[in-house]
Structures are given as C-alpha cells and as structure tokens.
Amino acid sequence: MNSKLIDEPNIAAPDDFYAALMDLHRDLDLEESAKVNAKLVLLLANHIGDMTVLREAIAAARSGS
Numbered sequence: 082m083n084s085k086l087i088d089e090p091n092i093a094a095p096d097d098f099y100a101a102l103m104d105l106h107r108d109l110d111l112e113e114s115a116k117v118n119a120k121l122v123l124l125l126a127n128h129i130g131d132m133t134v135l136r137e138a139i140a141a142a143r144s145g146s
Contacts, residue, residue, distance in 0.1 A: 086137035 106114050
C-alpha cells in the first residue's frame with residue numbers, strides 16, 4: 082500500500098471526473114452541495130483508509146496545495 086499522498090495528476094480521465102462532479106452538484110442548493118461534498122470526502126477517505134495519507138491530504142488542503 083502506498084503511504085504517501087499522490088499529488089501529481091493521477092486521474093485517467095480528469096475531464097470526465099470533473100463533469101461527473103459538476104453533475105453531482107447540479108440542482109443542489111448550497112446546503113445540499115456541502116452535504117454531498119462531505120459524503121464524498123468520507124467515502125473517498127474510507128476507500129483510501131491510510132491515516133498517513135489522509136493526514137497529508139488534510140494538510141495539503143489546508144495549505145492550499
């Protein structure tokens with residue numbers, strides 16, 4: 082298992098992911114959008130499962146990296 086955050090581009094089809102993310106938020110108000118973002122973060126964090134990687138991601142998000 083990789084215990085280091087991958088911060089280089091690593092999505093095979095980034096435009097497709099972006100489109101899916103925008104579709105996820107379509108027709109949601111601000112509160113619903115925030116809730117769906119929180120659910121997505123928790124699902125992806127569970128999938129990653131490695132606390133070292135999750136802490137690195139939290140720190141990177143906080144610093145704006």
